[in-house]
Amino acid sequence: MQETLKDKVNARRTFAIISHPDAGKTTMTEKLLFFGGAIRDAGTVKAKKTGKFATSDWMEIEKQRGISVTSSVMQFDFLGSRINILDTPGHQDFSEDTYRTLMAVDSAVMIVDAAKGIEAQTIKLFKVCRLRGIPIFTFINKLDRQGKEPLELMEELEEVLGIQSYAMNWPIGMGKEFLGIYDRYHHRIEQFRADGQDRFLPLNENGELAVDHSMKQTSYYTQALDDIMLLNEAGNEFDAEKVKNGEMTPVFFGSALTNFGVQTFLETYLEFAPTPQPRKTNEDVNVNPTDDEFSGFIFKIQANMNPAHRDRIAFLRIVSGKFERGMNVTLARTGKAFKLSNSTQFLADDREAVEEAVAGDIIGLHDTGNYQIGDTLTGGKKSFQYEKLPQFTPELFVKVTAKNVMKSKHFHKGILQLVQEGAIQYYKTLHTEEVILGAVGQLQFEVFEHRMKNEYNVEVRMEPIGSKIARWIENEGDVKESMSSPRSMLVRDRFDRYVFLFENEFAMRWFQDKNDSIQLYSLL
Numbered sequence: 001m002q003e004t005l006k007d008k009v010n011a012r013r014t015f016a017i018i019s020h021p022d023a024g025k026t027t028m029t030e031k032l033l034f035f036g037g038a039i040r041d042a043g044t045v046k047a048k049k050t051g052k053f054a055t056s057d058w059m060e061i062e063k064q065r066g067i068s069v070t071s072s073v074m075q076f077d078f079l080g081s082r083i084n085i086l087d088t089p090g091h092q093d094f095s096e097d098t099y100r101t102l103m104a105v106d107s108a109v110m111i112v113d114a115a116k117g118i119e120a121q122t123i124k125l126f127k128v129c130r131l132r133g134i135p136i137f138t139f140i141n142k143l144d145r146q147g148k149e150p151l152e153l154m155e156e157l158e159e160v161l162g163i164q165s166y167a168m169n170w171p172i173g174m175g176k177e178f179l180g181i182y183d184r185y186h187h188r189i190e191q192f193r194a195d196g197q198d199r200f201l202p203l204n205e206n207g208e209l210a211v212d213h214s215m216k217q218t219s220y221y222t223q224a225l226d227d228i229m230l231l232n233e234a235g236n237e238f239d240a241e242k243v244k245n246g247e248m249t250p251v252f253f254g255s256a257l258t259n260f261g262v263q264t265f266l267e268t269y270l271e272f273a274p275t276p277q278p279r280k281t282n283e284d285v286n287v288n289p290t291d292d293e294f295s296g297f298i299f300k301i302q303a304n305m306n307p308a309h310r311d312r313i314a315f316l317r318i319v320s321g322k323f324e325r326g327m328n329v330t331l332a333r334t335g336k337a338f339k340l341s342n343s344t345q346f347l348a349d350d351r352e353a354v355e356e357a358v359a360g361d362i363i364g365l366h367d368t369g370n371y372q373i374g375d376t377l378t379g380g381k382k383s384f385q386y387e388k389l390p391q392f393t394p395e396l397f398v399k400v401t402a403k404n405v406m407k408s409k410h411f412h413k414g415i416l417q418l419v420q421e422g423a424i425q426y427y428k429t430l431h432t433e434e435v436i437l438g439a440v441g442q443l444q445f446e447v448f449e450h451r452m453k454n455e456y457n458v459e460v461r462m463e464p465i466g467s468k469i470a471r472w473i474e475n476e477g478d479v480k481e482s483m484s485s486p487r488s489m490l491v492r493d494r495f496d497r498y499v500f501l502f503e504n505e506f507a508m509r510w511f512q513d514k515n516d517s518i519q520l521y522s523l524l
């Protein structure tokens with residue numbers, strides 16, 4: 001039987017894994033890919049571990065630091081679904097790319113280290129998911145080690161993140177005493193380190209083990225039953241609608257390293273994870289994924305791995321219809337029509353060209369400088385633009401100048417292009433027009449410096465001015481330049497909007513006390 005576009009789209013699940021570094025994202029991703037029989041992968045997992053892209057100078061930074069600068073895409077098939085995992089850089093120096101990747105997924109998987117609980121980076125990424133109202137699935141990892149009490153972890157989820165939680169399963173013991181998980185959803189116990197038929201043990205109608213088993217004699221089993229009773233009585237009720245709206249997170253316990261609980265997680269995830277979702281245009285019209293006409297938006301632009309070629313790769317999330325090689329598209333921003341010919345590649349293991357991809361999938365487009373972040377491509381007769389991607393408030397700032405003043409032209413050209421790519425944010429001081437760059441993470445500055453040197457042949461001097469609180473102004477007309485001071489510096493952004501860079505919270509409050517008519521706001 002011919003598979004229709006609708007069948008194909010409905011088989012897609014596109015998600016990102018969010019976590020704090022070291023929680024187990026890479027390990028989890030590897031296990032997931034393994035279930036799918038490993039597949040196409042655009043780099044990170046392998047690159048990180050084996051330095052596969054070692055040939056490229058650009059990747060030096062990644063190699064040296066053992067991290068991935070940019071997110072990448074992996075795809076695998078499992079139980080009739082085609083799953084796209086979008087990787088998010090997991091280093092402390094994560095960037096706006098990490099945030100933007102979350103604009104291109106339909107759900108998120110949050111990995112929490114059972115010993116550490118909810119950590120800083122998880123909180124930031126979680127907030128972006130919450131703003132989008134996408135479903136969040138939680139995997140509490142490393143149960144093969146001693147961690148916090150499960151009830152404590154559930155409480156932390158609700159308190160720190162402010163989301164309702166529902167434990168889909170519950171650990172029986174932990175660390176050396178980890179016996180397995182009590183699977184509330186499938187009504188069974190899954191044994192740790194047990195294979196074959198022994199792995200799943202049935203429960204009776206009272207929710208207790210229905211078979212004879214040594215586990216019954218342990219305090220861990222009794223404790224788990226007590227906890228389950230408590231959850232049944234006092235915990236949240238499972239609500240698929242709330243999960244769908246991102247108001248409730250289903251929680252799974254397991255151990256990625258020992259591959260325990262991962263398959264159960266994946267199977268259950270697939271039952272509840274959303275298929276590709278519609279997206280709004282800037283005229284507030286919803287475009288459905290199963291619409292015949294192709295459309296998509298660019299959420300990330302990555303410099304080419306090969307510095308000899310200045311070209312880049314633009315990552316496009318397909319929102320509707322089907323992509324085919326050689327198809328004609330229109331770039332909404334310029335109205336320009338062109339053919340997505342051979343230059344179009346799916347970012348795959350060997351960079352093979354993609355023949356076909358549908359809504360939910362991500363494709364990599366060869367870019368010689370035509371694309372900008374947030375661009376919309378459409379394949380139909382009518383061109384339109386998807387709603388703007390949010391900008392994120394940077395936290396770190398540097399003053400930057402060219403070491404050689406003769407290079408000023410290249411300097412400005414390079415900055416302009418890198419700013420357009422969304423790698424960094426640009427500000428200038430009011431009269432002296434000094435360039436200040438802002439970023440979400442320190443690494444973005446290092447990448448900037450490296451690329452200015454290698455791609456634009458300009459050596460830059462960067463003078464850190466530390467972390468600042470950037471605030472835009474609702475009522476710009478009321479701003480006076482005399483309000484600027486060293487602790488509340490007034491600058492303009494690249495759209496010429498006023499921005500205050502406050503030294504710290506205290507400076508911001510002090511400013512607000514003095515100027516209560518000025519309405520400040522932050523980007524996301």
Ligand code: GDP
Nearest residue numbers: 021022023024025026027090142145255256257
């Ligand atoms: P990432 O930084 O989030 O990608 O984390 P990794 O997947 O690289 O894992 C960080 C460290 O934790 C590595 O040493 C892993 O071997 C270890 N790790 C990951 N999952 C588990 C687990 O389930 N149990 C234990 N004991 N260690 C784990």
